[in-house]
Amino acid sequence: MVDMSTKKSRLTVADVASAANVSKATAARVLGGYGLASETARKAVLEAAERLGYQPNDLARSMSTGRSGLIGVVVGDIENAFFSLAVRGISDTARAAGLNVIISNSSEQITEEREMVSVLLRQRVAGLIVAPTDARQLDHLKSAITSGVPVVTLDRWSPDLPADAVCGDDRASAISVLQHLQGAGHRHVAYVTAMTSRSGRLAAPEDVGISAVRERIEGFLAASDQAGIPPPRQMVFTNATDDAATGRIVDKVLAESPRITALLASDSLVGARLFRALTNRGVRLPRDMSLVSWFDADWTRVTSPQISVVDQPTYLFGQRAAERLIRRLKGDTTEPLRLLIPTPLIDRGTVGPAPRCL
Amino acid sequence: MVDMSTKKSRLTVADVASAANVSKATAARVLGGYGLASETARKAVLEAAERLGYQPNDLARSMSTGRSGLIGVVVGDIENAFFSLAVRGISDTARAAGLNVIISNSSEQITEEREMVSVLLRQRVAGLIVAPTDARQLDHLKSAITSGVPVVTLDRWSPDLPADAVCGDDRASAISVLQHLQGAGHRHVAYVTAMTSRSGRLAAPEDVGISAVRERIEGFLAASDQAGIPPPRQMVFTNATDDAATGRIVDKVLAESPRITALLASDSLVGARLFRALTNRGVRLPRDMSLVSWFDADWTRVTSPQISVVDQPTYLFGQRAAERLIRRLKGDTTEPLRLLIPTPLIDRGTVGPAPRCL
DNA sequence: ACCAGATGTGACACCGGTATCATAAATAAA
DNA sequence: TTTATTTATGATACCGGTGTCACATCTGGT
Numbered sequence: 001m002v003d004m005s006t007k008k009s010r011l012t013v014a015d016v017a018s019a020a021n022v023s024k025a026t027a028a029r030v031l032g033g034y035g036l037a038s039e040t041a042r043k044a045v046l047e048a049a050e051r052l053g054y055q056p057n058d059l060a061r062s063m064s065t066g067r068s069g070l071i072g073v074v075v076g077d078i079e080n081a082f083f084s085l086a087v088r089g090i091s092d093t094a095r096a097a098g099l100n101v102i103i104s105n106s107s108e109q110i111t112e113e114r115e116m117v118s119v120l121l122r123q124r125v126a127g128l129i130v131a132p133t134d135a136r137q138l139d140h141l142k143s144a145i146t147s148g149v150p151v152v153t154l155d156r157w158s159p160d161l162p163a164d165a166v167c168g169d170d171r172a173s174a175i176s177v178l179q180h181l182q183g184a185g186h187r188h189v190a191y192v193t194a195m196t197s198r199s200g201r202l203a204a205p206e207d208v209g210i211s212a213v214r215e216r217i218e219g220f221l222a223a224s225d226q227a228g229i230p231p232p233r234q235m236v237f238t239n240a241t242d243d244a245a246t247g248r249i250v251d252k253v254l255a256e257s258p259r260i261t262a263l264l265a266s267d268s269l270v271g272a273r274l275f276r277a278l279t280n281r282g283v284r285l286p287r288d289m290s291l292v293s294w295f296d297a298d299w300t301r302v303t304s305p306q307i308s309v310v311d312q313p314t315y316l317f318g319q320r321a322a323e324r325l326i327r328r329l330k331g332d333t334t335e336p337l338r339l340l341i342p343t344p345l346i347d348r349g350t351v352g353p354a355p356r357c358l
Numbered sequence: 359m360v361d362m363s364t365k366k367s368r369l370t371v372a373d374v375a376s377a378a379n380v381s382k383a384t385a386a387r388v389l390g391g392y393g394l395a396s397e398t399a400r401k402a403v404l405e406a407a408e409r410l411g412y413q414p415n416d417l418a419r420s421m422s423t424g425r426s427g428l429i430g431v432v433v434g435d436i437e438n439a440f441f442s443l444a445v446r447g448i449s450d451t452a453r454a455a456g457l458n459v460i461i462s463n464s465s466e467q468i469t470e471e472r473e474m475v476s477v478l479l480r481q482r483v484a485g486l487i488v489a490p491t492d493a494r495q496l497d498h499l500k501s502a503i504t505s506g507v508p509v510v511t512l513d514r515w516s517p518d519l520p521a522d523a524v525c526g527d528d529r530a531s532a533i534s535v536l537q538h539l540q541g542a543g544h545r546h547v548a549y550v551t552a553m554t555s556r557s558g559r560l561a562a563p564e565d566v567g568i569s570a571v572r573e574r575i576e577g578f579l580a581a582s583d584q585a586g587i588p589p590p591r592q593m594v595f596t597n598a599t600d601d602a603a604t605g606r607i608v609d610k611v612l613a614e615s616p617r618i619t620a621l622l623a624s625d626s627l628v629g630a631r632l633f634r635a636l637t638n639r640g641v642r643l644p645r646d647m648s649l650v651s652w653f654d655a656d657w658t659r660v661t662s663p664q665i666s667v668v669d670q671p672t673y674l675f676g677q678r679a680a681e682r683l684i685r686r687l688k689g690d691t692t693e694p695l696r697l698l699i700p701t702p703l704i705d706r707g708t709v710g711p712a713p714r715c716l
Numbered sequence: 717a718c719c720a721g722a723t724g725t726g727a728c729a730c731c732g733g734t735a736t737c738a739t740a741a742a743t744a745a746a
Numbered sequence: 747t748t749t750a751t752t753t754a755t756g757a758t759a760c761c762g763g764t765g766t767c768a769c770a771t772c773t774g775g776t
Contacts, residue, residue: 028732038754104449272659276660383764
């Protein structure tokens, strides 16, 4: 906490009131836009406020009304275009409803997420929009809800949490991606994510805290099952957090047997890293390897070939999430709603026929 | 069924105090971490607070102390990686100092910027970090400063504003870019920006509100002058706000005579649009046209050839800006400082020798 | 044992608004 | 004209913390 400024006491309603020769109550009514006031009083007060340069103190207002015009947002990483676009959707919608937005990063770590939620609750935000980093640790969100602060989860979801959720249809899109790949002859597909884990590999979807990723993996298993392909084991590569680590993953992928013929990138950052690692190693897309990335980032249309993507309209995610939250703030107490937003596959140029296995 | 209608009277220090059998004042001292308290009292209060699940109200705290733990940030567009990276730098630094961050978008429009600044001041933010959209309209920032709220400008700067500034060294980097291009034989270079203007073309740097862009143009003029090249007229193309508009600009550029042989993109979004428009039209980089983009976005290393860029380390911009602001909040009243951060040219693959003019 | 200084504690005013209520003035109804 | 209603206004108690101050209690020095 830091000293706010010089002790220069800002103007208050009382100052305006005395300048306008009315009581504090009357000035407050005029300036706050509530209650009654005669035309003469109104004019006098507004004139005085204008002349003195009065600016209301929203802190004080929030204090006495009990409602704050703030909503809190906790995302994994604003730096990621996925989230910054969603945040833009949230901000635009919130602002239109007269709400301000405080944004925090969890860095996809549960301890930071807890901390940020706690800070936001202390700021008495009216509601929260959170992309929970671990679907198995939601107690902080639950207690927010029980203490009366509505929560909307973004991109992620849990049946345990009585909150609205706005998500992509991850299971369905995963299935359609895998079916599309299977149609092109791919039988061994790996999923690469920046999620961290000890071993660098994951087999069971239960081990995945981010629900969106878990659902995709479940989708793959379902699609494999349907196609009569033995469920792939340890098909998830984790820790693709930078170019170096992603390079090592690509090396492992290329050494795998039976040969992996297609890669799925969990988000556009991972997608870009994979693309760079593959092209650096002389792997040609899509001849030697197919690639599909989640999120239609800007860069996916400057490569040649252009990247095939699962298009997640996250601005819309943000809009919808803010809209749900605003409904709740207006008193809607109906059952929590899970809003599934379609995320269609846009097959540009990086899905080709599977190379023949040896 | 959850009863949402319960009046959510949150816990207060008074509640904790009575549960711990001490006075409100003592409980407040313990919980607020100020003043004196005996070990027994402290333990009783903390135990009671823990048991009841007390959470302090930062609004009330800010109200009575006069200091708020919030800083306001106004950027052109969080969606733009340039700013989202800077915002991350700001957030990380601010958080480490116990400050929270409210982020707003101005959409590079002065009316919105004014509105956002006003909203933030009403929230009684302790300080502001702003990327002012028009160096000629700064009255709202000036009045913030005179009313005691310190301001740091980000990426932009004006001699009229008594505020710290953290900027790239736009003039110098523009000169070095142009000299580099001149060394490769380029004499006719166009600058393309998403800034909007009526005519679509600009000649005079005075017409440019965004100081960073103005300084670059001044740098070009200086570099041209130095090289004995007649100062280019109307070398700035505006309104490159989307792919369609950028395509039209590229058409105009290609029709220009004498032939324009190099393009400069004002930011990475414009850069991506130019790249797409050029490759769509079959223009080969760098054989037919050279391209340099400001900001080293992720996508600049997935194209072939990779894009030559002016590297603006905006995370650092954000960090430095937050650090300056925190110093001010701690009471530093020395002269405003303008911090210039080097933005070196990274010449990857899109600068080639100028094609011979006909 | 006695007083100085340090330590602990509670009562209460304050921050800048909002909201309630009683009263005063203006208007309508009887 | 009198009473009932509406409209306008000011006094004042909040909201949930902080911070001042007076008083009480506990040291310790001589």
